[in-house]
Amino acid sequence: MGGLVGSASWYFDRAVALHREAAAHTEAARAEIVGAPSRLVLPPERVEAYRRLAERLTRGALDLVPGWLGWPLDGSTASLKVGVDVRPGGVNFVLAGVTVLAEKFTAPVVVPLLGGGHVTVDADARRPEVAAWLRGVLLRLVAAVPDGALRVLTVDGGTLGAVFAPFRQLVEAELWRPPVTDVAGLHAVLDEAEAQIAVAQSGGGHHLPYLLITSGALPTGCGQVELARLAAIAHAGPAARVHLLLAGYPPPPGAGQQTPARLDFTTALTTIADGFAMSEPPGPERLSTRGSGFATAVRLSAGPVDGLIETVCGPLASAAWVSSSVDFAALLPAEIWSHSSASGLRTTVGRDGRAWCELALDDSTPHWLVGGRTGSGKTVFLLDVLYGLASRYSPDELALYLLDFKEGVSFADFTPTPIDGTWIPHARTVGIESDREYGLAVLRELAKEMGRRAMELKKAGVTRLADLRTSRPDLAMPRIVAVIDEFHVLFSGNDRIAGHAAAVLEELARKGRSYGIHLILASQTIAGVEALFTKGESIFGQFPLRVALAGGGGVLDKLNRNADNLPVGSAVINTAAGVAGANRIVRFPNNDPALITAHRHRLWHARTPGSPPPAVFAGYAEHHIDSDPAYLALNPQVRRPHALVGRAVDVGLPSAGFTLDTSPGRHIAVLGPSPIGADIVHAGAVSVARQHPPGTVTFVIACLVASADAAADATAAAIHAVDQPVELVDAAGLQTRLGHLAAAIDSATAPPTYLVVFGADAASALLAAKDLTTFRSGHDDLRTVLRVGPTRGIHLLAWWRGARRFIDDIGGSSNLEDVACLIALNIASNDLNNLTGDYKTEWHHRPNRALLIDRHDDRYQLIVPFVRPGAYEHQHH
Known part of the structure; x- marks a missing residue:
């Protein structure tokens, strides 16, 4: 790559020198020919020099932009392969336009982007040529980057997303998010960029995909705070594979404000009379040795011909649906009960794009808070989690306490019924349409078990459950997972039950991790829980892992709006107590009733013969x-x-x-x-x-x-x-x-x-x-x-x-x-x-x-x- 960049620099410097010489001839001719049309006629030897230079610059540029990165977007792309042109480990250039050297001679203009820096143009996408150019650059990147190696976040405060409409197949396939059009949406985009930078700076960025923030125009109301965040991202982004492709930057300054400073590592295109002036980013990726930029005007490259974006994106979207699709069977291990819970519990819950998402109940994320409105798939998500855990860990490793306070049968699959006498052997107690008194009784039972375990740890002289299990394998010490669906019902009101339940829950939340007791609280809302109001920080602060399904953004921080407009079957996973910037968007599968039944029978037949069924409390049931x-x-x-x-x-x-x-x-x-x-x-x-x-x-x-x-x-x-x-x-x-x-x-x-x-x-x-x-x-x-x-x-x-x-x-x-x-x-x-x-x-x-x-x-x-x-x-x- 260094040789290519050096060769291009020599050609570029030579072009600049010749152009300046030609410009001097032009000015001299204008001074001599007063009143006549200004027309410079170059000597034949100069014409030939420009021709040869144009050819050399073109060859050098095209060496830097192989395949899609530099191919004309005129529809003649049938022979090009998708996803092979970008080198994840190096600096990648992309064709941005052309420059006229002299007479009819032109040369491509290429700029460093992925792995190298950022690109901005001060005109926004409401100008048709800018919109076409932006689509063209995006298409080149989408077609050139290997599968799964590029995430694109789009911002459009100018045409409200219209500039990115041709890419709607990628949005529908959930490869791209819908464009954000307001300042709140911009904040969410910046949060994600900052989160990736933080991961990279902590040493975990070796396998991160490229993250490209693309703007057709910054939203109305974007001010100094947002511009400062963009500047910080521009500075730290390249090292974390975070890049900016911004039209409409810098935005016109408001009253009393100064024009924003130039972004670091950024190739800036600035409007002039006959095109755009281009200044180069500092650093080894610049084309000229002076770093002064082109001395000639740059014309933006033309956009894709009609239908080309759809032609390229259609197969990508179809492949994404196949590779990112999830089904219930994919969450289950090939071999049941092959894991140890000594140090914690782990299970796969869905896909984050192309990657599987695995969550843990351990010392780092001991308790979970799950939110989602009616119909958001909350029950489906909980069953995915519970079946995943029950398949990986045997009843000796895992015990389940399940409570449902709504009029539903969320956990009926875990109990024997008149139609099917099998049950999930991990279940110890199951409450369906539970009374609040029953919920309090279950919490007290868990607190009693926690006290028993604390005594055993003390007698063994250890402080960790894993150490106790190693020293006393004869003790029954499965990890306990207590799931309470619609938990707010237990704490509603300000009565004795709510007060006692809040006190016991706080004790379990604070101490449970040390004794292998984990809580998963799920609800449509956590608003109005009076008993927890004064204890919100002390209780909910013990729940670092938050899962927000559609309508469940209340479990996230107030400034975290990433759960807004989530489709059913998706969830925001946040391991930082809901703080913006630590989000993952995960798709989880719907449950297959036939597969669930077959798997329940498999787990039941694998149980120890004679194992008792769970204690079942069905709130609606009569007793005789x-x-x-x-x-x-x-x-x-x-x-x-x-x-x-x-x-x-x-x-x-x-x-x-x-x-x-x-x-x-x-x-x-x-x-x-x-x-x-x-x-x-x-x-x-x-x-x-x-x-x-x-x-x-x-x-x-x-x-x-x-x-x-x-x-x-x-x-x-x-x-x-x-x-x-x-x-x-x-x-x-x-x-x-x-x-x-x-x-x-x-x-x-x-x-x-x-x-x-x-x-x-x-x-x-x-x-x-x-x-x-x-x-x-x-x-x-x-x-x-x-x-x-x-x-x-x-x-x-x-x-x-x-x-x-x-x-x-x-x-x-x-x-x-x-x-x-x-x-x-x-x-x-x-x-x-x-x-x-x-x-x-x-x-x-x-x-x-x-x-x-x-x-x-x-x-x-x-x-x-x-x-x-x-x-x-x-x-x-």
């Missing part, structure tokens, strides 16, 4: 006591009977209930007008009946409201089935039975009895009446049974449809200690707080949920109540 494992295991060999009433909204969905022992107050009152109250009483009664030897206790069943008839009949049948005596009574019979039990309690002869009452409030008026002989009322007998009954084996399981009537029946809130277990259904929070006297209780009644309050244990537990199968298929409760 007849299929509850704890219920099916009940038998009379128990110390204290336990009434099962539902499943706790907790990790593993354990059965929830209340022990009916001899302690005072061991009764259950279900409160609320929902008919589910009858089902809860049914579940409690039939579960207790299985825990007594046959014939040893009596069940008195009083069904006082029509809505409970079916539940009461089912209760009586189930108790008969385990050979326990059953008495069916009405309100009057209940009153009588209460009187007998109260009298027997005083004489210590009362038999063990369960009073099972459906719609107890319906008997309130009858129980309030006093006996004219004894002056006792049914309420008096009820209160005696409540106060003393448990010591005699007498317990009440009853459903009241209103909290106020319940309080009246038991003798006021001062007697509330006589009923230790309350189960709230659809009663207002204020009524519940007034009832319990605990105004910190936050109860928002909702379908298919109840709040179990154990006043003796100070336990407030959200449950999914047991209901009878099919009882509520056609109604909402």
